[in-house]
Amino acid sequence: MNKKIIASGFPLAQNFLKKVAGDPSVQLVRICERKGKRTTDEELAKKMKMKVTEVRTILNRLHYRGIAHYQKTKNKKTGWYNYTWEIKSKRILELLLEEQKEAIEKLKTTQSFEKTYTYFTCKRNCTSVPFEVAAEFQFKCPECNSTMEATNSDQRVKKIEKQITGIEREIETMAKII
Ligand SMILES: [Zn+2]
Numbered sequence: 001m002n003k004k005i006i007a008s009g010f011p012l013a014q015n016f017l018k019k020v021a022g023d024p025s026v027q028l029v030r031i032c033e034r035k036g037k038r039t040t041d042e043e044l045a046k047k048m049k050m051k052v053t054e055v056r057t058i059l060n061r062l063h064y065r066g067i068a069h070y071q072k073t074k075n076k077k078t079g080w081y082n083y084t085w086e087i088k089s090k091r092i093l094e095l096l097l098e099e100q101k102e103a104i105e106k107l108k109t110t111q112s113f114e115k116t117y118t119y120f121t122c123k124r125n126c127t128s129v130p131f132e133v134a135a136e137f138q139f140k141c142p143e144c145n146s147t148m149e150a151t152n153s154d155q156r157v158k159k160i161e162k163q164i165t166g167i168e169r170e171i172e173t174m175a176k177i178i
Contacts, residue, residue, distance in 0.1 A: 003177050005089040007033040012170045016096045021061035024048060028058055029067075029087050038071065038084035059085055067091050093174050100167050111160045119156070120148040128156075 005013050006029040017025050031047055032039055041059060045052040062068035070083045120134035121127065122141035128151065129137070139148045 003089055004033040005092050005174060005177075006030050008177065010170060010174055012100070012167065013092055013096055013174065016099065017067075017092065020065055020067070020095075021058050024050065024054075025058045025062060028055065029062075029089075029092075032085070032087040033089060038086045040082065040084055044085075062087070065091070065095060067095075096174070097171060100171055104164055104167060107160050107164050111157055111164075114153050114156050114160065117153075118150050119153060121151050122146045122148050 006017060006026060014026050017029060027048055028044060031044060041052050041055045044050075044059075045055045048055065059068050059070070063070065066088065068085055068087055070085050073082050073084070074080075075082055117130045119128045119130060120139065121129070122144055123146060124141070124144055126141050126143035129148070131150075134148050137148070140146070141148050
């Protein structure tokens with residue numbers, strides 16, 4: 001069964017879709033998920049108050065990732081082809097899972113670095129650099145030129161842990177409804 005990932009409002013899924021097919025794709029997928037039936041690009045264009053060509057661009061981007069599927073039928077009277085579209089929400093989740101696995105790996109690497117090394121930053125928090133780099137800058141922030149000091153890595157490690165837990169929790173919830 002096709003469940004509603006975007007219409008349910010998961011921020012991770014929405015941001016992923018925006019990256020893949022642009023901001024209006026969220027609205028497009030939401031309309032399709034709510035409808036639960038095949039729909040034409042003309043109908044979508046009307047509902048989204050967009051040009052049909054713009055809607056087709058979004059659909060093509062989604063199709064490229066396997067999120068949108070179409071069916072082609074010939075209109076016997078006109079001889080033209082009609083395209084009806086449907087959204088595979090499960091595919092959004094699959095792609096998202098792959099992407100988030102990588103994101104979590106990266107966060108974990110950062111986390112282990114943070115645990116091992118002392119980082120330096122200015123009061124404004126422009127940038128965070130390890131000791132060697134800070135020493136090269138003579139402990140002056142390369143962006144605002146104010147003094148850089150060692151920061152508490154425990155706090156950053158906790159912040160990263162929170163980020164990881166947040167991602168994992170949202171994925172778990174999404175996986176349950178699919
Ligand atoms: Zn600075």
